[in-house]
Amino acid sequence: MNNTRINLLARPIGNPTPECWDIEEVDTPDLQENQVLVQVQYLSIDPAMRGWMNEGKSYVRPVRIGEVMRALGAGIVIDSKHPDFKAGDAVTGITGVQQYAVLDGKDLVKVDPNFVPLPAYLGTLGMSGLTAYFGLLDTGQPKSGETVVVSGAAGAVGSVVGQIAKIKGCTVVGIAGGEEKCKYVVEELGFDACVDYKAGNLRGQLKEVCANGIDVYFDNVGGEILDTVLTLINMKARIVICGAISQYNAIQKPAGPSNYMSLLVNRARMEGIVVFDNAANYGKAIKEMAGWVAQGKLNAKVEIAEGGIRAFQDTLMKLFKGENTGKLVLKVA
């Protein structure tokens, strides 16, 4: 099978550029025992990709130079030498940025596209949704009646965080960039309010809609927004550090949250989370979230970028420019 794949050619300084990638056409290898050939239909476009392009220790090893870029994908089985999979099965797994992937069956998860559409398994019922689920519930520990604030509220993780917090009986305030996204967050996702950080005076805006202060802050962006929220937290507040998209392409060392001493004044906690630590409980979480989707309490929509595998670089930059609403996936086939 002729396979177009995108390899990491050079590590970026700042934003990823077209020069970072080597687009290669190769034949797919013959299947070995227990392997499965998957035609990739959708690729998950994630902020974490920027980190995987860097050298140095992180929560997973960096992508090597010359190696196909790491990505979560959803696709259809074309051929299988693994007893659990047959042609036509819908699956998700770390396929990489390519049209066809050969993976060990144990690294694939079978999904049901009749229940929710295939790309939703990369979003609300995929890593983004699981990140939101475990980060909010286990680390944020929101109680009914508390105020939960989430940044990147229109994004893949933030949108699910806010909806789960609503299900748990919290007052939910989003932070997003631009009027249109804020409208989407309130009207489509059901947040109580959403403030536009691009409109200025973020602290004043937040103070107005968080009349009882902030009990849980789920941070996807870092930078000045985190620093501002720190000035508004309540006693015993929980801050979940999930990401820092504002800093991922920074060339200079990012500024730390200079108001971190608010943690002391308020006996508050700031804790980092990585979704992979919860792998043993994915099944239970997906089942609960799928129930919420079925009941219409949780929106499982995704934003689909067209253009095929060669649009990968442009789609990645769309994410970093904040042009997407909700989970962004690239349609490959």
Next chain:
Amino acid sequence: MNNTRINLLARPIGNPTPECWDIEEVDTPDLQENQVLVQVQYLSIDPAMRGWMNEGKSYVRPVRIGEVMRALGAGIVIDSKHPDFKAGDAVTGITGVQQYAVLDGKDLVKVDPNFVPLPAYLGTLGMSGLTAYFGLLDTGQPKSGETVVVSGAAGAVGSVVGQIAKIKGCTVVGIAGGEEKCKYVVEELGFDACVDYKAGNLRGQLKEVCANGIDVYFDNVGGEILDTVLTLINMKARIVICGAISQYNAIQKPAGPSNYMSLLVNRARMEGIVVFDNAANYGKAIKEMAGWVAQGKLNAKVEIAEGGIRAFQDTLMKLFKGENTGKLVLKVA
């Protein structure tokens, strides 16, 4: 009784200066029902004092302009209209920076100077020791065999943190300023190692003595030291934010810990503590610590500054310049 007292005259910008204080001589008022007259013998000189001089919300209200400066003191009862106290009793309480204090009996705690000397009740068996006890054990949650690092290791809180961590079976590394303090921390307090941040290459020094990384970091200083430690923490590390003496006199907004994303990479936690939240458990903690003192496992020494009440400003600056070793108290009478 003629009483010399030191009132806050002006809020400092940067370091406290002699101009911040109004030294006043007044007569002590007649005792009302339930009040006690205390002759102050020792005053606790604390980093927190700098915060109390600022305007604005914190964990306790600011000292008002014209009001006697807040301080914990230890002294002897001279006269009492409270049934629980009589002349000659040794007590501690928030006496303020003055020679004689009139306090409600309910705000005083009786102590036994035959068990440990009176000034120790302002240190190891006082707020400093209690801060160390609850911050390390409840928030840091050190397990036997883990590596605990503490900054301000020669200071009032840090010295007790490290000794308790040793009692709990941890490998304990201090951070202090200067060779002499480091020697004291290892030889007198029994830490496994102590690194001198003034000697440069703090990261390299720490890496060498923390062969298994850092599981618990108890931070008394903030600034660059916190930022450096963040690069060396282990998975699921606990960082206890107890103070930031490096930042208290800063005129500009302090720099935040720019490596805070290490919390995410390592699924680690950073949490602020304030000792007052544990008031209900002080008795139990003091009893346990007193036992350790009796067994010779916990050093209850303090550094006593001479010069009387009028030496308050100089003694406070000694603290901020890091010239003290262990708990610093000012001898008043």
